[in-house]
Amino acid sequence: MKLRYRLLVHFCLLLAAVAYLGPFLWMISTSLKKESQAVQMPPLWIPHPLELHNYVRVFNSPAFDMSLYARNTLIIALLAALGSVLSSSLVAYSLAKMQWRGRNVVFGIALASMMIPFPVLMVPLYRIFRQVGWVGTSLPLWVPAFFGVPFFIFLLRQFYLTIPKELSEAAIMDGCTHFGIWWRIMLPLTRPALAVVGLFSFMAAWNNFLGPLVYLTHQSTFTLPLALQFYQSRSGGTTYNLLMAASVIVILPILIMFFLAQKTFVRGIATTGLK
Amino acid sequence: MKQQKSRIDWRSQLMGMLFAGPYLVGLLVFLLLPLAISLYYSFCSYNMLQPPLWVGWMNYRHLLHDHVFWRSLVNTLIYAAISLPFTLSLSVLLAVLLNTPLKSQAIYRTIIFLPCLVPMVATALIWQWLFNSDVGLIDYALRGPLHLAGGVLAGLARLFGAASSTVLTLRNLQPPVWLGEPRWAMTAIILMSFWGVGQTVVIFLAGLQDIPKDLYEAAEMDGIGAVGRFFHVTLPMLSPVIFFNLIMGIIGSWQIFDVPYVMTNGGPGRSTTFYTMYLFDNAFTNLRMGPASAMAWIQLLIILFFTAIAFITAKKWVHYA
């Protein structure tokens, strides 16, 4: 490739990298400043001295029990991930590999329902969960994941379709049940895809704000995004150093997850040994 | 023989439905039932504490006269109409750049993908801070260039004999009060949406990798330049992916809630009140479940309408291999 072109691409990407990374750096920088330094002009990129105490203050703030909220969020996100992986793959297997009447209709409805955003169903769902006494608990945030998520069903179905028919036919010949095929063949074969489903639904649950805002009424059940917004509404003004410290705390686990998961994907592909 | 066959069919029918069971139940409980309930409530006055009271078309009729409803609708449409084309073009551009084989490719990809991992609430807080109009980074960065540009423009204006007040305004050119002025608050939210294109870029990247190399080679043989190759090979081959992202974008823009709720709370003067925000306000701050349900149904119909339009026009510009 021409050097001139490569230089141009490099330049553009460098510019983009600055624009995309800048807010992160500014957030970290602000989180390490004193309040007076945070509002200082011209802006200070590397604060001196480093005000690590901000993080201690956030952690010890009476309105912001970080470890509790982190645990709440983690539990919800894990359960949601597990639920979506299990239910979606089971349903996807049925839609892709089993012969029954009406499965195409069900698949069509699943596709169409992807177009219905949560806000549309917010009120009636709230009413239903109220009926069973779930408002105020985290149940509405992860139980539905155990009933199949259309997007993931769709994704996994595409994966299952690529698996040759002969495989499951051979297994049936060997006396394997459908459940056996799903559990012993399909799940292991599609681990990378399951990992994707798990990661996506984990992230969606971790970042969810509207759901917890509506369903979680007790502060002891709050999730991190909700707690972050409450922290903001309570502190107000320009205590951005503390707000940014809180944001860093909320973002950090998901970033770590991402970097770890990157490796899991790679390993997942490597261990299948099917090249 | 025949009997046996139908028996087996029946069995696999049952097994299939059993496996799909979770979703069939979910479909009923978490989709069809809510839709039905919501439709009923949209014709009621209902606050969850007293039994619903049938009011006929009143909720819909009142929404037609509700300026906040229209404002939130228009705001959402404006956002979608401006943000979607820009984010889509930006994503395609970034994807093409990131598809160029470079040593540092992986780092760039990670950097551009990172922002979409950040919870929207945190994103909103970060940008609220960046857009701060006295000590914000963006304000600071713009001040110098604007001062310079203002000086030059003022000089030009005087040269062409403009009124002294115009000259003065130009000389004092300052960055906007981003979140304090109606127009600029919306602009800020749209600008912010460019930060979260990572996911779209990834999808485009995948699309790019699916384009057969020989198409480019053939085009190069025909003497078509890089720009021409982009418009005649890349874009048409990418059009299904663009279409997919367009649909996702349309649906997504109707869900915008976190950012304006945290950053501007819909203000100043309703300039950033999005559709979902007003729906939430009706439902959970004013307990007006009737109008909220009516809004939900209107939203559903609008999304269907736009998706249908996208599909109808898709035949003209989406190229399936």
Added chain:
Amino acid sequence: MIAAVQASISDAGLEGLNAVIASEELVSNQGMRQELAIMAKLGSRVLMVLLATAAVSLLIFGHKPTTYHLPNGQAVRGRTVVALWVGWSGFEAAAMRDVVNKFNLSQSRIFVHMVSVSQVDIKTVISVAGGDPPDIVELGTYDVGSFIGHNALTSLEPMVHAGIITPHTFVPCVWKACAPSGTLYAVAVAANPFALYWNKTLFRQAGLNPNHAPATLAEFDTDAQRLTIFDKNGRLKQAGFLPPQQCLWGIYFGNHIYSYHTGHFYIDTPRQVAAYRWFQGFSRRLGYRAVTTFKSGFGQFNSPLNPFLTGKVAMEFSGPYFANFIQHNKPSMAGHFGVAPFPCVNGLSGTQTMGDVDLLLIPRHARHTQAAMKVLAFFIRQENIEKLDDLHCKASPLATFSVSFIRHNPNPYIMVFENLMLHSRVEFSPPSPIWMRVNSQLNVMAQRIWLGAPVKKSLAYTQHLVNRWVRTSQRIAAQRARENP
């Protein structure tokens, strides 16, 4: 159409995703059988890990022992637990906790579990609608009307019948806020009439008499202007006064915004026009851009960077608690600020002011209504209210107050506020069922007016809107009454 969705999505997104994530073909026919056994093992291992995580999280999640402890460390057993939500935080919450502890130790049947909740109003609405409300909640007058309108409160009439509360327990205007339609729905624990705070040092610097507060609005405006300073770049350096947008300024012009009798709102009266012209005047004189930029440099309200404490704003409009914030965050300012009733327009008889009351309410469907009423009865005893209000630095809502209350109150100007409560017309948020919507519309209107919208037209428009809301709400209430008598 569904087929088309399928085609487009499968063509585009997901196959793309596959490519990115797996970037190789997942399954090929060759060597499949041999690999199967190994993979089955691996796959189930992954699933086992997932299941184990879920089991562990369920274990953590499932068992959440809720044992409460008395302040003396003793575990609470066999008591009715009354959940109390308060919007206060920091030292205000701590003060309430003192009173709660006192109650918990005073008897052995009920335990009050107090939680400090941010955005307590929204959280309460959602929890009441969700059927899982707290037993007692602390709110301002802002929410009362709509809560009553939604039938979301428990009537406190049993307390009246038991003689615990009489119409003479509270100052008359507070009683009206607790029982807007005659039925008691709330009890008051603190009163916050708004007044004018001025910075004596800045008054002196501007050549004004530091010991004389402006007595009329005209005088106030002149003073505010003399206290406003721009730097040489045209940026605001010091503001005399910045009128908050969420205030019913009409009060200071003699307007009564709400009719308790008809439920009607008076928004576009000549007095309102005058009030909002006055309000817009500040934006005109200072420039809204200058003000927004100026404001974005302000620190948190309850911090040493509060603009009044840093001398950026010379006059502030606030409740009695502000004196406490001042002494808390900048003790050196003691004696260098003054407090007086906020001036009214010329020709009004007596003073009028805006205010708020801290109320305790029992939501409908609360689990322990009886116990909650016992708790309320304890909270509104004079010694407990005075203890709380001394710690909060607020005025007492009770009709009588003790000498020791005044002596112990950290607010040196507490008598200014007590006098306002006793002798002037203090207006709270109207107890209208649609007040939240009206108020949010008024706020938006004020924002627009601040940004330069024509006053008369804006008011007329809002009046027109609000009239329609009132009509609809009354019609539905009537229809409801007919169908469910």
